[in-house]
Amino acid sequence: MSNGAQTVTVPHLGGSTIGYKLGKPYDPALPTLVMVNSFSTSVELYRPQFAHAGLGEAANLLAIELYGHGATRAAYEQFTYWDSAIANLQVLEALGIPRAFVLGTSQGGWVATRMAILAPDVIQGIVPLGTSMDYESQRSRDLGCWDGLDFCTPSIDALAEPVGDDWVVPGEFVDAVLGAGLGEAVTDDERAFWHTTYQQNYTGDAGRHRLRVSTINLRDRDGLHGRLDGVRCPVLWMQGTADAVYSVANAEDEIGRFSQAADTELRVVEGGQHFLSASDPDVVNAATVEFLGRWS
Incomplete structure (x- = not known):
């Protein structure tokens, strides 16, 4: 089970237990900020956000773990990012957050976008960080993004066969994710924690199995270009220049595809890594507080 996560039951996928962390007791007078974690991480990705006094004063902070991640479990064995978006909306309902x-x-960025597409009356604004709205396409690679097929396929193949109860995720897998997400500047303590x-x-x-399906989802997901006009809320996209996975050029193209959004803004973060909320929390937290204040 994920450190620091509570669980709530929702009906999706035959009945699911969803891992989440609420920074403090829910205050209906404040806006709520749902935080959706990156590939194979957990609510622990958002330790810098939960620790930030300004963000905690500005909003109810609610991190929710996707299917395949942390403490989240489902009765069904297969799941997609759409399932996580639906489950997240059901978590809001279960917790009484309108x-x-x-x-x-x-990946949290495209789950956030799916939530906004599915429930435009519920989602007040989205803050995608270091993300993409495309599938792992040739277009994406031509704009300087990674080769997700090359990154994911060896792990999908390696995780294909059943294992015993004593199996744990290989350290090389964790190091590969940390390298892609945070670059070379991962401290020994942070690496040991993860x-x-x-x-x-x-x-x-x-x-x-959960890790394999999560990796399949990353590699084989559907793109959102044809659906982005379903996003009606404001969008603040933040993209780091040192992101090894998705490029600024891709973000510059895709921010313009939110044709029906109430407002769109792309902020480029100099030196920011792929897991931008962790690499540059001060920049992300300040921009998010401003965004919440403007649109809530």
Whole structure:
């Protein structure tokens, strides 16, 4: 189970237990900021946000773990990003939260966007960080984004066979994700923290399966270009110049595809890494407080 996560039950996928962390007791007088984690991480990705006094004073902070991640479990064995978007909306309903903003890091960015497409009356604004609205396309690679097929396929193949109860996620997998997400400047303490967290979240054959489906989702997801006109709320996209996965050029193209959004803005973060909420929390937190104040 994910460190620091509580769980709530929702009906999606045959009945699901969803891992979440609420920074403090829910205050209906404040806006709510849902935070959706990046690939194979957990609510722990948002430690810098939960620790930030200004953000905690400005909003109810609610991190929700996607299917395949942290403490989240489902009765069905297969899931997609659409399922996580639906489950997140059901978590809001279960917790009695009528409307929310959504911040999402990497894959969290396209889950945030899916939530806004599915429930435009519920989602007040989205803050995608270091993300893409495309599938893993040739267009994406031509604009300087990574080769997601090349990154994901070896792990999908390696995780294909059943394993015993003593299996834990390989350290090389964790290091590859940290390298892509945070670059070379990962401290020893941070690396050790994530190795421990991953080994708690991905153990035994069930853990192998969740990790494999999560990796398949990353590689084989559908693109959102044809659906982005379904986003009506304001969009603040933040993209780091040192992001090794998705490029500024891609973000510059895609921010213009939110044709029906109430407002769109792209902020480029000099030196920002892929997991921007973790690499540049001060910049992200300040911009998010401003965004919440403007649109809530």
